[in-house]
Structures are given as C-alpha cells and as structure tokens.
Amino acid sequence: MAGSDTNSVVSVLATAPALEEWHLDLDGQGARREAAVARLHALLLRAARFEVFRRRASLPQLSAAELEELAQDAAGDAAVSVLRRLGDFRGESSFRTWAYKFALLEAAVKVRRRAWRDREVTLAPDGWSNLPHAGAGPEARAVDAALLDAVRDGIRETLTPRQREVLVALVLEGVPIDVLAERLGSSRNALYKVLHDARRRLRAHVAAAGYAEAR
Amino acid sequence: MTRRDLEPILRQLLGSDEPEVDCDGCFAALDRYVELELAGEPVDALVPGLRAHLTGCPACAEEHASLRALLELESVA
Numbered sequence: 001m002a003g004s005d006t007n008s009v010v011s012v013l014a015t016a017p018a019l020e021e022w023h024l025d026l027d028g029q030g031a032r033r034e035a036a037v038a039r040l041h042a043l044l045l046r047a048a049r050f051e052v053f054r055r056r057a058s059l060p061q062l063s064a065a066e067l068e069e070l071a072q073d074a075a076g077d078a079a080v081s082v083l084r085r086l087g088d089f090r091g092e093s094s095f096r097t098w099a100y101k102f103a104l105l106e107a108a109v110k111v112r113r114r115a116w117r118d119r120e121v122t123l124a125p126d127g128w129s130n131l132p133h134a135g136a137g138p139e140a141r142a143v144d145a146a147l148l149d150a151v152r153d154g155i156r157e158t159l160t161p162r163q164r165e166v167l168v169a170l171v172l173e174g175v176p177i178d179v180l181a182e183r184l185g186s187s188r189n190a191l192y193k194v195l196h197d198a199r200r201r202l203r204a205h206v207a208a209a210g211y212a213e214a215r
Numbered sequence: 216m217t218r219r220d221l222e223p224i225l226r227q228l229l230g231s232d233e234p235e236v237d238c239d240g241c242f243a244a245l246d247r248y249v250e251l252e253l254a255g256e257p258v259d260a261l262v263p264g265l266r267a268h269l270t271g272c273p274a275c276a277e278e279h280a281s282l283r284a285l286l287e288l289e290s291v292a
C-alpha cells in the first residue's frame with residue numbers, strides 16, 4: 001500500500017536521524033565547509049520555493065521572477081538562522097527536516113508580510129463590535145445571541161486595551177500574527193502570549209456567564 | 216449566522232484550557248513532531264502541548280502543514 005510505504009520511509013528518517021552527516025561540515029573550515037554551505041543553501045531554497053508556491057494565491061500581483069526573488073531572500077535569511085543556531089540541532093529529527101522548518105518559516109513570514117504590505121492595519125478599540133450577530137429566530141439562535149453578547153461583554157469589560165487590540169486584530173480582522181508583530185514592533189511569540197492571556201480571561205468571563213463553550 | 220458558522224469564531228476567540236506550548240516552543244519541536252506524526256507515532260503524547268498550540272495559532276499551523284506536505288512530497292518522489 002502506498003500509505004505503508006510512505007510511513008516506512010518517514011519512519012526510517014524519524015528513527016535514524018544521524019544518517020545525514022554532511023551537516024557536520026557546516027561547523028568546519030575550508031572547502032568542505034563551503035561545499036556543505038552550498039548544499040544547505042540548495043536545500044533551503046527548495047523548501048522556500050515550495051512554500052512560496054503553496055502560498056502564491058495570496059500574492060497575485062507578483063510575477064514569477066518576483067516570487068523567485070522572495071524565495072531566494074527567504075532561503076538566504078534561513079541560511080543565516082540555521083548557521084547561527086547549529087548548536088540547537090540535537091538530532092531529534094533528520095537535519096534536513098530541522099533545516100527545512102527555518103526556510104518554511106522565513107518564506108511564510110515574507111509571503112504574509114508582502115501580501116499585507118499595502119494594507120492598513122487598524123487597531124480599532126471597538127473592533128469587537130464587528131463580532132457577528134446571531135440574529136433573531138428559533139430558540140437555538142437566541143442562545144447563540146446571548147452567548148455572543150457574553151463574549152462581547154467579556155471583550156469590553158475584562159480585557160486590557162492591549163489584549164483587546166491584539167485579539168480583535170488577529171481573530172476578528174484576520175491580520176496575520178507576523179504582520180501585526182511587524183507593525184507593533186513586537187514578535188510572534190510575544191503577541192501570542194497576549195492572545196493566550198486574552199483568551200483565558202474571556203473564557204473565564206463566558207464560563208461565569210454560564211456557557212459551557214468556554215472549556 | 217448558524218452554530219456551524221459560529222463555532223470556528225468562538226474557538227479562535229476563546230481558545231481552550233488545554234496546556235499548550237508557545238510559538239517558540241512550537242518551532243523548536245516542529246521537526247521532531249512532524250517526523251513522528253508521519254511515522255504514525257503517538258505524537259500528542261510524545262510532544263505534549265504542540266497540537267493545542269497548532270489549533271490556536273494559524274501561522275504555526277500553516278508552517279506545520281507545509282513541513283508535513285514537503286516531507287510527504289519528498290517521501291514519494
């Protein structure tokens with residue numbers, strides 16, 4: 001079966017991550033290091049092109065040459081990150097998989113930021129009022145409407161202004177977290193922590209209002 | 216708006232109580248997680264907190280999907 005074959009191939013990768021050892025030369029010197037860096041760059045470029053191609057629909061205005069430039073930039077930045085963080089590689093996956101994630105991250109962030117480059121990010125303090133309305137109708141809709149009211153109240157009453165801004169931008173306005181981080185001079189991790197804390201406060205508020213949805 | 220339309224929005228607004236790693240923790244473990252996942256291992260027990268993070272963080276979820284798709288593509292090439 002194709003699925004079993006796929007699993008067995010990947011299983012070998014997962015259980016024998018030390019099979020690829022060329023990356024050890026990245027820490028070396030001279031011609032061997034140069035060859036390893038070239039191999040690393042080729043690997044990262046493959047992953048960056050894969051990611052840019054996957055997400056090309058979000059950049060309809062870019063030509064093939066511009067998409068390639070984006071992939072090349074992502075691969076270059078990923079190579080810098082990989083070389084800087086070589087010491088973090090502990091062999092818990094294959095080196096190839098470990099390196100790929102850097103290129104995918106760089107490419108994904110560049111695509112998101114490029115797609116939003118000319119779009120304004122408004123941090124509307126009352127943006128939570130955009131939360132959809134359940135509308136009138138059957139009893140189930142009345143319950144949903146009351147639940148949405150509880151969520152709106154929670155956003156207004158229990159969140160800090162910063163939590164409200166971040167929650168509204170990320171969840172209701174659909175601003176990618178990397179784009180918001182860039183505009184606010186923050187990082188993905190820091191903004192996710194704000195979002196996480198906002199969600200916890202909101203869950204507590206909705207649970208206190210008697211809704212099981214806040215599990 | 217129906218309950219079906221409402222649930223994804225509520226899920227993103229409220230998140231879940233499940234313990235989860237942050238974005239940096241997700242990135243640190245993502246390579247191991249995807250390889251174990253593709254090998255059919257009980258990945259959520261082996262790498263706790265990562266699945267919950269992927270549910271709550273669309274950006275990390277996209278990168279997880281991409282890494283998985285790339286490895287799958289290469290394993291059949």
